[in-house]
Amino acid sequence: MATFGIDLGTTYSCVAHIDDTGRPAIIKNRPGDDTTPSVVYFESPDNVVVGKEAKAVAKIQPDLVVSLIKRQMGKSFEITVHGQAHSPESISALILRELADAAGENLGEEVRDVVITVPAYFGVAERNATRKAGEIAGLNVLSIVDEPVAAALHYDAISAGGTKTIFVYDLGGGTFDTTVIKVSPEEIQVVCTDGDHHLGGADWDDRLAEYLLEQFLAEHPGTEAADDEEFLQSLAAGAEDIKKQLSRMQSRRFNARFGGDTSQIEVTREKFEELTAELVERTATITRRTLRTAADRGITEFDDVLLVGGSSRMPAVTAVLEGLGLKPRMHDPDLAVAKGAARYALIESIKVHLPEEGGEAPAEVVEEVAEQLNIPVEKVRALAGKRVATVVPRAFGVKVVNREGGREHYTIEHVLRANTPLPAETEPQRFGTAYPNQIEISVEIWEQSGSVESEALEDNEHIAEGLISGLPPLPENSPIDISFQMAADGLLRVHAVELKTRQDLHIEVQIRGGLSDEQVHAARTAVARYNVSA
Ligand code: AMP
Numbered sequence: 001m002a003t004f005g006i007d008l009g010t011t012y013s014c015v016a017h018i019d020d021t022g023r024p025a026i027i028k029n030r031p032g033d034d035t036t037p038s039v040v041y042f043e044s045p046d047n048v049v050v051g052k053e054a055k056a057v058a059k060i061q062p063d064l065v066v067s068l069i070k071r072q073m074g075k076s077f078e079i080t081v082h083g084q085a086h087s088p089e090s091i092s093a094l095i096l097r098e099l100a101d102a103a104g105e106n107l108g109e110e111v112r113d114v115v116i117t118v119p120a121y122f123g124v125a126e127r128n129a130t131r132k133a134g135e136i137a138g139l140n141v142l143s144i145v146d147e148p149v150a151a152a153l154h155y156d157a158i159s160a161g162g163t164k165t166i167f168v169y170d171l172g173g174g175t176f177d178t179t180v181i182k183v184s185p186e187e188i189q190v191v192c193t194d195g196d197h198h199l200g201g202a203d204w205d206d207r208l209a210e211y212l213l214e215q216f217l218a219e220h221p222g223t224e225a226a227d228d229e230e231f232l233q234s235l236a237a238g239a240e241d242i243k244k245q246l247s248r249m250q251s252r253r254f255n256a257r258f259g260g261d262t263s264q265i266e267v268t269r270e271k272f273e274e275l276t277a278e279l280v281e282r283t284a285t286i287t288r289r290t291l292r293t294a295a296d297r298g299i300t301e302f303d304d305v306l307l308v309g310g311s312s313r314m315p316a317v318t319a320v321l322e323g324l325g326l327k328p329r330m331h332d333p334d335l336a337v338a339k340g341a342a343r344y345a346l347i348e349s350i351k352v353h354l355p356e357e358g359g360e361a362p363a364e365v366v367e368e369v370a371e372q373l374n375i376p377v378e379k380v381r382a383l384a385g386k387r388v389a390t391v392v393p394r395a396f397g398v399k400v401v402n403r404e405g406g407r408e409h410y411t412i413e414h415v416l417r418a419n420t421p422l423p424a425e426t427e428p429q430r431f432g433t434a435y436p437n438q439i440e441i442s443v444e445i446w447e448q449s450g451s452v453e454s455e456a457l458e459d460n461e462h463i464a465e466g467l468i469s470g471l472p473p474l475p476e477n478s479p480i481d482i483s484f485q486m487a488a489d490g491l492l493r494v495h496a497v498e499l500k501t502r503q504d505l506h507i508e509v510q511i512r513g514g515l516s517d518e519q520v521h522a523a524r525t526a527v528a529r530y531n532v533s534a
Contacts, residue, residue, distance in 0.1 A: 003113045003142065003349045005150065005341025006099060008130065010070040010200060011173020012310065013038045013095060014335060015103040015111070016342035022375035024154065024339035027103040030534035035334055036102075038173075040066045040094050045082040050098035051534045059233030066091050068174050071197065073133075074126035074514075089129050089515055090523040093136035098532045100139060113140050115345040117337050119170075120146040120179050120193040121393050123447055124463070124490050128514050136523045142348040148179035149188055149388055150340030151308045156183045157343060158331070164303040165191075167294075167326060169287065170337075171317060172309035174200035176283055178290040180299060185382065189389040192293040192419040194286050196451050199279065201243070201311035207275045208239035208267070215265045216256045225258040246272050247313045273316050280316045286451070287324060293419060302326065310334045343383065350384040360385070392420045392486055394448040397460070398494075401434040411455040412446045416484035416492075418453060423488045428481035428497070437473035441480060442466075443496045445509060466507040468498050 005024070007014045012035040019025040029036045031052055041054035042064045058065040064081060072088040079086050100111040118130050127144050134141035148168040155166060163184040170177050177195030181188060212235045216225060225231045235256065242252045251268040273280075294300070305321060305328040307313075312333050321328045332339065350361055350369055361384040370377040397414035415429045433441060446460040454460070468480075479499045486492050492509040515523065 002107075002109055002111075003115070003342070003345035004100075004103065004111050005338050005343070005345050006096065006114050006116045007147070007150070007338035007341060008070065008092060008096065008099075008116050008118075008133075009035075009038055009172055009337075010068055010175050011038055011202060012036065012334070013099055014338040015099050016335070016338040017103075017107070018342055018346050018375070020374045022379060024157070024342040026335050026338060027106050029099070029102045030105070036095075036099060036534070038067070038070065038095050040069070040091055042066075042081040045084070046529070046531055048094050048098075048530045048532045049534065050095055050532060053534065056237070059229050059236055062229065068202065069095075071174055073129045074123065084526065087515060087519075087523065089133045089520075090136055090527055092130070092133035093523065093527045094530065094532060096134060096137035096139060097527065098534060100137065101532065102534060111139070113142055113345065113349060115143050115145050115341045115348060116141060117145055117147045117150050117341045119175050119177050119195060119197065120148050120190065120390075121177055121195040121197065121451070122146075123394050123449075123461075124492065124509070125514060127490060132515050132520050135520055136527050138524065138528065142345055142352075145341055145344045145388070146179070146190065146193075146390060147337045148177065148181060148193065148308070149190060149390065150337045150344055151306055152181045152183050152188050152340065153343045154332070154336045154340035155304070155306055156188065157340075159304070161185055165299055165301065167290075167302045167305045168308055169283070169305065169312060169317070169321060169328065170195075170308040171283060171311040172200050173311065174198075174202050176200060176286065176309075178283075178287050180290060180294040180302075186385065187387045187389060189421075190391050191297055191299060192290060193391060193393060194290045194293065194451065196282065196286060199282055200309075201240075203279055204243055204276050204311065204314070205236060205239045207279070208243055208272060209235045211267070211271075211275050212239060212254055212256060212265055216258070216261075216263045219263045220258070220261040223258055223261055225261075228258065231256075231258045242267055243272065243314075247315060269315070276316070280314075280320050283317070284320045284324065287321065287326075289452075291324070304329055306331065306336075307333050308336055344388075346380075347383050347386055347388075350380065390422050390488075392416055392418055392422060392424055394418050395453045396445060396447050396463075396484055396486075396492060398431065398482055399444040399446055399457070399462075400431065410457055412448075412457060412460045413455065414448070414453055415482060416486060418448065420486075422486055422490075425485045426483050428483040428495075431480045431482055432477035433474050433480065434476070436476045438476070438478070439471045439473055440467055440469040441471070441496070441498060443468070443480075443482065443494070443505060443507065445492075445494055445507060464492075464494070464507055464509040466494075466496070466505045468496065468503050468505045471498060471501060471503065474498075474500060
């Protein structure tokens with residue numbers, strides 16, 4: 001019953017398991033690296049290459065390479081390569097397959113039971129899509145876990161016991177999030193979370209690549225370098241390399257060559273930080289917001305500030321956090337999430353055997369797991385008893401009509417707020433009918449889509465609806481009560497009652513636009529047909 005944790009990152013992914021010393025360990029990929037670029041190259045209609053090689057051809061054959069697919073998860077997005085249509089789920093499935101196959105080969109053991117991590121602010125649709133990607137890859141997805149929760153689980157494993165409050169600053173390749181978590185021997189509890197899913201290391205690379213291009217063009221005006229895919233690819237790769245080196249060094253040189261023209265472009269850390277200051281500042285704004293939310297919940301001190309995600313290695317990150325009075329600590333920033341996910345996978349695999357009504361894991365299960373994994377029985381029991389409590393990742397509300405100066409417009413009134421502890425149940429909130437003689441009431445459920453709560457329609461996404469009909473003509477502003485309920489697994493239910501007739505409506509939110517079971521099945525067959533390699 002080996003179980004695995006997979007960090008399915010925007011730019012890099014990583015697999016871990018619990019090794020036979022009972023510790024989480026990374027499983028290397030085929031080229032022997034800890035992490036694999038989350039890049040897919042459709043080399044031919046039958047062959048797919050995932051990882052380093054794929055990343056190397058990204059700018060040369062952009063039509064055949066897909067990167068940053070995580071940013072599309074949960075959206076209705078389609079991409080056609082070699083005449084075959086792909087969804088974000090099926091592309092992610094190709095990455096997962098390569099990760100699982102390579103890890104399995106490396107260990108000499110099939111990779112089947114997995115936990116996959118997602119950013120904490122991922123909404124219901126994105127989580128669903130991630131789970132389906134796992135299914136399409138032929139994996140058994142035990143659970144989906146928040147990246148900061150996984151990081152906290154790893155932290156818990158390596159730090160001395162007791163109850164700790166930690167701040168997780170996670171700056172990856174394509175996404176950023178901040179999470180406040182309480183860790184105790186019994187429980188991992190998310191206090192609040194925030195983030196921006198369009199901010200990550202790739203943005204730092206872009207700024208630097210632009211600068212390299214500008215410098216090259218300034219030295220060689222009149223060249224067509226800016227239109228040459230291969231040249232741009234070399235700048236993009238060079239920018240990422242230089243960025244990483246500038247985390248350790250003060251200055252680097254880049255040799256750019258196009259046609260017969262060459263330039264040696266010097267980049268100092270200072271210049272790099274100046275080019276990207278606005279990006280770091282965006283993380284600071286979100287960090288401040290998270291600190292305020294945590295303070296509203298009575299938390300103003302942190303035992304540790306964990307840096308997660310490869311991009312948190314940039315010295316500017318530490319500097320900006322210190323400026324906010326935090327004392328960041330780096331520990332395994334690229335690998336902590338996968339390692340924590342491996343621990344979570346173990347917890348989940350034990351929980352499968354727990355009695356429904358709660359209570360302790362049966363001794364024989366604990367002993368069997370302990371023996372298989374070569375871990376002390378007490379350690380397995382402690383893990384099995386660990387609860388993970390999370391929060392509502394984003395606000396949910398209903399669409400309402402507003403009238404101002406005789407003009408009508410729609411806004412979203414949020415009922416279930418972000419960061420409410422799960423499971424959550426709101427008090428009924430009072431709404432009113434919009435028009436005189438209304439005989440039916442349409443209830444539309446919307447989910448916050450931007451990183452801050454906003455009542456504007458465009459900052460929210462319509463996720464479900466229902467209708468109360470057959471009402472006697474009601475006067476305008478007749479009362480309707482609406483309450484929201486979200487289960488620990490994120491399932492959302494809405495209850496609306498028209499108070500005069502007491503007619504009511506229950507909506508169980510089935511996410512729109514996700515793949516149907518048939519589509520998952522078809523994608524699974526399509527993905528299985530590919531020959532996937534590194
Ligand atoms: P992750 O999604 O956590 O794997 O983050 C990967 C991102 O971290 C990529 O954008 C990398 O370029 C970036 N990264 C990795 N190592 C470093 C480093 N030493 N300095 C700056 N950025 C890094």
